[in-house]
Amino acid sequence: MRIGEAARVSGVSVRALRHYEDEGLIVPGRLANGYRDYCRPTIGRVLAVRELLASGLPLRLVRQALPEPDAASPTGPSTGPPAAPPAELLAEIAAYRDRLAAHIAALQARQAALDAFLQRADG
Template sequence: MRIGEVARRAGVSPRALRYYEEQGLLTSERTPSGQREYAEAAVERVTLIQQFFTAGLPSRTIQQVLPCVDSGEGSPEVFEMLAAERDRITAAMADLAATRDALDRVIHNARHPSPEHCPGLRDPAWSPYEPSMATT
C-alpha cells in the first residue's frame, strides 16, 4: 500500500513515515517510479512505533527494541534497558497521578468552598489579586 494509505490508517503523517524510514524503524519497497510501497503489516508496526514514542522512548531505543518484537528474542542488555524505561514510565505515571489528585482537590474545593479552603470566606476584604488586602 502507498504512503498516504498507511499514514491515514495509522493516524500519522506521511512525513512521520519518512522519518521512521530514515531512523531504520520502518521499511518499504520502491516502485519503478520511486514511490514507496508498504506491506499490510506496516500499519501495525507504525502503531507500535507511535506507542513507543508516546511512552517517551527515543528512536535509537525503539530501533534496538523492534528486532526483539520481531523475533521474540533479545539480549540481556536490551531487556535491562527496557526494564529501566518501564521504571521511568511507572515513575512518570505516579507523578501524573499525584498531579491529577491535586487538581481533583482544587476542583472539589472550588465546587465546595469552605473557610478552611477559601480564605475569602473568612475575610470579605481578602483578595488573591490584591496582596495588600490579603494582609488586612
C-alpha cells in the same frame, strides 16, 4: 500501497512515515517508478513503532526493541519468529518504565495536594 494511502490506513502523517524510514525503522518497497510501496507487514510495523513512541519510549530504544525492518517484509530474509530482545535492552526498558511510574506517582501526589487545597478553600 502508496505513501498517502499508507498514511491514511496507519493513522500517521506522510511526514512521520518518511521520518520512520529515515530513522531506519521501516523499509518500504519501491515501485518501478521509484514511488514507495507500503505492504501490510510494513503498515503493521508502523503501528508498532507508533505504539512504542506513544508510550514515551525514546527512539533509540524503539529501534532496538523491534526486529530488523527487513524481517517484517514478506520478501525479506525472515527465518522464523524474531529473537527475544537482549536482557540488557529489557532491563533498560524496565528502568524507563520504573522512572515513568515514579513520575506518575509524583504527579498524583501533586494532584492530591491541589485537591486538598481546593477542598479547604471551598469551605
